[in-house]
Amino acid sequence: xxxLTRSVQEYQPHHHREPILNVPGxxxxxxxxxxxxxxxxEYLLSEAxxxxxxxxxxxxxxxxxxxxxxxxxxxxxxxxxxxxxxTYALLHGSWMHLVVNSIWLLPFGSALARRFGVLRFAAFMVxxxxxxxxxxxxxxxxxxxxxxxxxxxxxxxxxxxxRFAFQRGGPLGFWRQTDDLAYRVPALPLSGVWRDPRxxxxxxxxxxxxxxxxxxxxSISGExxxxxxxxxxxxxxxxxxxxxxxxxxxxxxxxx
Numbered sequence: 001x002x003x004l005t006r007s008v009q010e011y012q013p014h015h016h017r018e019p020i021l022n023v024p025g026x027x028x029x030x031x032x033x034x035x036x037x038x039x040x041x042e043y044l045l046s047e048a049x050x051x052x053x054x055x056x057x058x059x060x061x062x063x064x065x066x067x068x069x070x071x072x073x074x075x076x077x078x079x080x081x082x083x084x085x086x087t088y089a090l091l092h093g094s095w096m097h098l099v100v101n102s103i104w105l106l107p108f109g110s111a112l113a114r115r116f117g118v119l120r121f122a123a124f125m126v127x128x129x130x131x132x133x134x135x136x137x138x139x140x141x142x143x144x145x146x147x148x149x150x151x152x153x154x155x156x157x158x159x160x161x162x163r164f165a166f167q168r169g170g171p172l173g174f175w176r177q178t179d180d181l182a183y184r185v186p187a188l189p190l191s192g193v194w195r196d197p198r199x200x201x202x203x204x205x206x207x208x209x210x211x212x213x214x215x216x217x218x219s220i221s222g223e224x225x226x227x228x229x230x231x232x233x234x235x236x237x238x239x240x241x242x243x244x245x246x247x248x249x250x251x252x253x254x255x256x
Contacts, residue, residue: 024109055075060143090150101154105157112157114180125157187246
């Protein structure tokens with residue numbers, strides 16, 4: 001190779017190539033935890049043990065009204081009245097239920113994880129899960145049916161991502177920057193959510209689908225009806241509380 005050719009190659013721009021699997025470690029760890037728990041339930045626990053686990057970790061509205069249980073004490077006792085507000089999100093009714101949630105968790109969870117970092121992301125997931133449980137409790141007070149699945153949290157991740165994904169330079173924007181900067185653009189103010197046609201359309205379609213599926217008693221997993229009120233609770237928490245967790249990254253303004 002002559003010196004001229006070598007010099008030309010040295011000064012040619014190097015194009016940044018994204019790896020095929022560019023998923024933050026905290027998202028992979030979350031998926032691994034969800035899959036691991038389901039594997040244990042499916043293949044390692046007896047039916048009685050699995051039932052005890054479900055009754056200990058799943059969210060059950062009747063748990064908060066002892067008179068409805070006929071004196072029966074559910075596994076987990078008083079502690080479960082606290083932790084089941086978020087541990088229900090670790091359990092799934094079937095492999096299909098888990099796969100569907102995982103498919104949505106990957107893109108939206110990755111977007112939030114890149115922006116928030118590990119601790120903020122984990123806290124955001126817990127808060128949206130709790131919000132989903134609260135919404136379900138308010139609308140299904142006293143019911144003995146169980147609620148499980150990460151759908152409320154995934155809904156919260158979707159809502160949170162909408163606060164910045166469509167912004168100029170964002171991951172879904174028309175003028176996207178480099179991959180790293182795309183997840184650090186200034187977030188859309190809450191008041192601007194209703195004025196951005198793309199974000200507003202996403203919200204309308206999301207609410208419409210959840211209400212249709214909920215009122216129609218459809219089931220993605222094939223085993224239980226969709227707890228659509230919990231989805232809405234998680235979504236609203238993600239949309240409204242996004243600013244609590246957002247580190248508000250600043251992108252330097254172009255002086256020109």
